[in-house]
Amino acid sequence: MNSLLATALPFVTEGPSEVSSVTNDASWFLENAWIIPLLPAVSFLLILFFGKRMPKKGAEFGIAAVGIAFVLAVLTGFSWLDHRDNFDGPLAESPSVTADDGHHDDDADHSDDVDHSDEADHSDEEALGVAVIDQDGTSSSDTVVLTVEAEGEGGGEHAYVAVQKSTQWLQSGGIEFNAGILVDGLSVMMLFVVTLISLLVHIYSTDYVSGDRRYTHYFAFLSLFTASMLFFVLSDNILQMIVGWELVGVCSFALIGHWWEEKPNSDAALKAFLTNRVGDVGLLVGMITLFFAAGGGQTFDTLAINNAINQGTVGHTALVVAAAALMAAVMSKSGQFILHTWLPDAMAGPTPVSALIHAATMVVAGIYMVARLYPVFFEGMQIGGSSINLLSTVGAITLVFAGLLAFVQTDIKKVLAYSTVSQLGYMAMALGVGAWTAAVFHLFTHAFFKANLFLGSGSVAHAVHSFDMKKSMGGMKKFMPRTYITFIIGSIALAGLPPLAGFWSKDEILVGTGGWGLFGGTGGNGAYTFHLLMGMVGAALTAAYMTRCIYLTFHGEYRGNDAHDDDHAHADDDDAHAHHGDPHESGPRILWPLYILSGFSILVGFLNLPKGLTGVPDSWQLRFEHFIEPAGASYFPAIAHGAPSWSLAIVSTAIALAGIGGAYWYYFVKVDGLAKQTGQHLTELPNGFVTTNKLARTGHKVLVEKYYLDHLYTGVIAGFTKGPLARATYWVNQNIIDGFINTTGETAVKVGRGVYDKIDQGVIEGVVNGSGKVSDATGEELRHINTGKVQNYAAILFAGAAVLAGAFIIALAL
C-alpha cells in the first residue's frame, strides 16, 4: 500500500512498545478455540444439505455441534483460569503497525520470545507496587505496560496475557491482513454464555417449534447464528469483527422473519436489518478511521490498535471521530436510544430466538465491541475525570426511557424487549462511566436471567397461544407453577434484589459511576452523578414493570377463554393441537432450560462479590474481575475502580423494593381487589391516573406511541426516501438526463433526414440493404427494423458504418 503509506502518518514512525500482553503459545484449548465457532458452522452446512433427510429434521446436528462447542467452551474457560494465574510462557511481539510485522511467525520467534518473557518477569517484579490507577484519566504507556495489580486481589501476581493465533487471510496494497482468534477473559466469558444459552435454546426449540413449517430452516439459522456470534467474539481484528457483526445481523433478519408469510413479520425483519444498516454506516466509518489513525493504514489488529492508543500515539480528533461513529453502531445493534426501535419489533420472531439473539447474545455485540475496543472509547469519549459523555448519557437515557415504555405494553415479549433495551442502557452507561467490569458482568448476568424470562414467556405463550397478557393470560400461576417459579426468579434477578445475580452487577454499575459522595463512596473514573440517579430511577422502573408483568401474566383470573380465537393467528407455534379450556404446564424440554437458567440467575452474581465484603474470604471476592478484566494489559486503558459501600447497596435495594411496592399496591391490591369486587376481568383501574389526569394521559399517549419514533422513521424518513425522493430522482432520470439524450438523438435524426432527403439516396439505401444481408439470419425481425421509423435507419446506418470501419482496418492490415 505504498500510496497509502505515502501520507506517512506521523505517529507510525514510533515503534510500538517492545513489551506486549499477548502470547501465541498457550495451552491447547486456548490456542484452538477457533474450533468452537467451526462446529456450528459445520452443523449449518450439514443441516442445509442433509437436514430434511434426518430423523430429527436437522435438529440433531445443531444440538450435537453446540453441545460439543459448549463442552469445549467450558474446557477453554478452565484453561483460561489456569492461564490467567499461572502463565509464564513466552510473550509474543506486540502486534505492531510496521509493515514487516503483520503476522506472527511462531517458530522463528521463539528464541526471541524467551528473552521477552525474562524481561517480562523482571518488569513484573519491578512493577509490583506501582499504582496502576491513573486518576486524571490520561493513559500513559509507563503505567500500562505489564504492571500487575498491586497487593490485594488474591492471586493477582501474574500479568494478564491474552492469547492470539492468527494466519494470513488476504493481501492487498502490499499489506497482509490476518484472520485469527483473540482469547482472553472477555472472549472466554462470551464463549461460555453463547454456547450455553444456544444449547439450551436448541433443546427448548425442539419442543417449542415442533411441527413448524420450516423446522429445518430454523435450526440451520440457529447454527449459523451461533457460529457467527462465536466468530465475532473470537475476532482478533476489527475487520473480522465487522464480518461477524454483519453475519449475526443477517441471521437475526432471517429468524425475525421466520414466518414471512405474514407481512408484519417480514416488516419487522426488514426494519431490524435496515436500522442496523444505519448503524453500520457508523461502524464502517469508525473502523476505517481506526484502521488508518491507530492501525497506521497497516493493520486491523485489535490489540495493535488498542496498544497504539494506550501509548498515546493516536491523535485525539481521530479517536473522537471513531468513537462517535462507532456509537451509531452500538446504538443500532445494542438497541440504544434512538436506534432501538427495531428491537421490540424483532419479537415477531420465535421466542427462543428472542431469548438467544435479542436478549442474551447478539444485542450485546455493541457492548462487547466497546469493551473490546475500550481504549478508543476511554480516550475518544474522555471517560476518565469527566462527569458526562456521549456513551454514558445515551446509556442513561436509554435505560430510563425504555423502562418507561415497558409499562404500556400488553405483549409480554415486548415488556421483556423494552426491559432488554433498558438493561443494555445500563451496560452502555457502565462502559461510559468507566465501570468496564461492571458492564461486562452485567452483560453476563443479564444473559441468564433475561434468557430465563424470555423462555418463560415462551412457555406461557406455548400454553395459551398468544403473547397478549391482558387478553389471553392472567392466573397462569395455577396452571404453570413451575414456569411461574422460574419466572419469579428471573424477575427478582432482573429487578436487582439481593442476593440474586442482577443485584450484584447493577450495584457495581452504580458504584462505578463514582457520582455518589452522598453515600460515602470513593473511587470511580469521574463524578457521574446524573448517571447514578438515572441508574436508581431505572432500578425502580425495572422492579415496577416486572411486578406489573407478573401480575398480568400469572395472577388474577385467567382471561384466555374470553377472546381466544381472534388471537390465534399470532400464536407463536404452528402445531395443530389448538386447544380450548385450561392451559397446562410445558414439557421437560421447555422446563429444564428454565430450571438451569434460574439456577444461573440465582448464582452467577456471587462470582464477583465486592471487595471487602464482610464475612467473605478474599479469595471469593472479585473473581470475575480478576479473570476477565485485562487490568494492566498493554491493550487496556488504566481505569479506576470504585470502592463499594453498604449504604449505596441498601439505598438501591430500597429503591427497587419501592418500585415493587408501588406496582404491588396498584395491581395486587387495587386492581385485584376491584376485579374480585366486581367479578370482572380487570387489568387496569377503570378510572386510574392516566384516565383522570390530563398530563398523565398525554404522557401515556406518548409512551403508547413509543415517543413517535416509529412514525418518524417509517413514515417520514423511509417513506420520503422510498416515495417522493426516489420518484423525483427517477423523474430526473427519465425527463432531464434521458430527455437530453433523446432530444439529442432526435435532433440528430432530423439533421440526418435533411441530409438524407437532399443528398444521394442511393448510397444510403445501398448501405442499408448491404447490412441487411449481413444479418439475414435474423430474418423476420430485421424486416421489422427495416420497415420501422426513421430512427431505425439511423441505427442501421451506424451499424453499417461500424462494419465498414472494421473492414477498413482489416484492409489496412493486409
Next chain:
Amino acid sequence: METLDTNNWLLTALVFAPLAGALLMALIPEKEEDAQKQWAIFTSLVTLGLGVGLLFTFDYDQAGKLQNFVDMDWIEVIGAGYTMGVDGMSLPLIALTVLVMPLVFIYSWNHIPSPGNPKAFLMLMLILETGMIGTFVAQDLILFFVFFEVVLLPMFFMIAVWGGEDRRYASLKFFLYTLFGSALMLLSFLALFFLTTDPATGEHTFNMLVLSESAGDGIVRSTQLIIFGGMFVGFGVKVPMFPFHTWLPDAHTQAPTQGSVILAAVLLKLGTYGFIRIAIPMLPEAAEAWAPWIGLLAVIGIIYGALGCLAQTDMKRLIAFSSVAHMGFVMLGISTLTDFGINAAIFGLVAHGLITGMLFFVAGSVKDRYHTLDIGRLGGMLVQAPKLGWILGFTAMASLGLPGLAGFWGEFPAILSAYNPAAGLPEETFRGYMVVAAVGTVLAAGYLLWLLQRTAMGEPSEEFANDPEITDVSTIEWIAWTPFLVLIVVLGIAPGIIFEVTDPAVVESLKGCLETGCEAARTAAEAAGG
C-alpha cells in the same frame, strides 16, 4: 517493462476459439437446434479449458508482469501491432468471462428467447466472447479498440432482435450511446499516438506498454487533461457512470436474459478496465486532476442509482439500476488512485459480475414462470418456488455487500480507500465521499430487501396461486447457477484469491503515477505533513 513471452500462442487461441466456433456453427443446418446448442457449449468449454490452462500456467509470483506476451506487426502503416498479454489485473476478468459464457450457453439449452433462431443467437454470443476476451488481453490501442467495438454489434442485435417490447428504442440507445463514447475514445487514442514517441524506435506508437511507460511524458498538462477527458467519456459511458448511465437500464431491461447476464457479468467491466489499464497509467497527471471529479460522480452514482432502484416497479429494471450504484463503488475505488482502491475495484468487478449476473438469471427465470416482472404482482415466491426464492434472497444479500460473500470485498475496501486517497488528492473531499458511499450501503439494503419482501415473502397472490407453470429451480438452471453461487461464497470467504493476483499488477500500473506525475505532489505533502 519486462514481459514473459512463454506460451505466446495461448492468448491467440483463447481469443479466437469462440470466433472460430461461431464460424463453424454457420455450417450446422438451421433445423438442428440441439446440435447448434451442443456446439456452442462445446466451443465455450474449449475456451474455458484454454482459460483454465492460462490460470495454471500463469506465474503468480510475477503477476505484475505481462505474461504469455505476444508482439507482432499488424498494421504497419499506422504502427498498430498485434500485441497481447495477461497480467494480474486482466486475469480475473478473463477468468470471469470464460467461466460465465459456458454457463450462459448451458442456460440457453431450454431458454432461447422469442423469436427463436438459436443459431444466430448463439453465434452472436460466441462473437461477443471473442470481443470481450480480446479487450482484456489487448496491449495495443488499436487492437483494444477493435475488440472493444466488436462487442458492440452482437449485443446490439441481441437486444434488437431477442429483446423485450421496447427493444428497438433500447438497442438503438445502447448502440448510439456507446458509439458516441467510442468516437471520443478513439480521438484520444489518436492524440496519444501522435504526441508520444517510442524511445526505442523514435516513432509514434499504439503500444500500450510503451505508452504506460512514458506515462504522458512530454505532453503538456492541458492537452493531457483533454485527452483524458475523451477517454473519460468513452470509458464512462461504457462503465456506465452517472450521468452517462441512461442506456443501461433500458438495455438491461429489454435484453434477453442471456444478454442481461453477459452485460452485467462482463460488458460493464470493459469501461472500468479501460480506466485502470489505459487512462490512469498512460496519463497519471491528468488522472490526478480528474480523480476528485470521478469520485464525485461515483458517489452521486451510488446514491442516485439506489434511489432509482427504489422507484422501480419492474424487477429487472431494478436490478439494472443497481448496477449504476455498484459501479459507483468501483469507480470510487479507482478514483482514489491507490493500489488498495483499484484492487477493490477489480474485486468489485468480479463480484458484481457474479452477483448481478446471478440476479439477472433469477429475473429471467421469474419471467419464464410468471410471465411478468411487475413487483406489485409477484409475491410468495418462497412458497411456490422456495429454492428460487432462497437463491434470490442469498444473491440479494451478496449484492448488498454482506461480509462473508463476494460483494463485501468490492465495497468495503473501496470505501476504506477513500479515507486515504493518493497523495495530492484532496483528503477531506474523499473522506466526504467515504461517508456518502457508506450511506449508500443503507439504501442498497433498502431496495434489495424491499424487492425480496415484495417478490419472495408473503403469500402468493391469487393470480398465481395455482399456476402450474410456477415450478422450482430446474436441473439446467442448477447446472448454470451453481458455479455462480459457489464462487460468491468462496470469494467471500477467501478474497485473497483475487487480491493476491491483482495486487502486483495494480502496483505496476500505478508506477507511472508514483514515479512521475504524482511525485512532486507527494513530496510536497510529505514535507507539509512531516
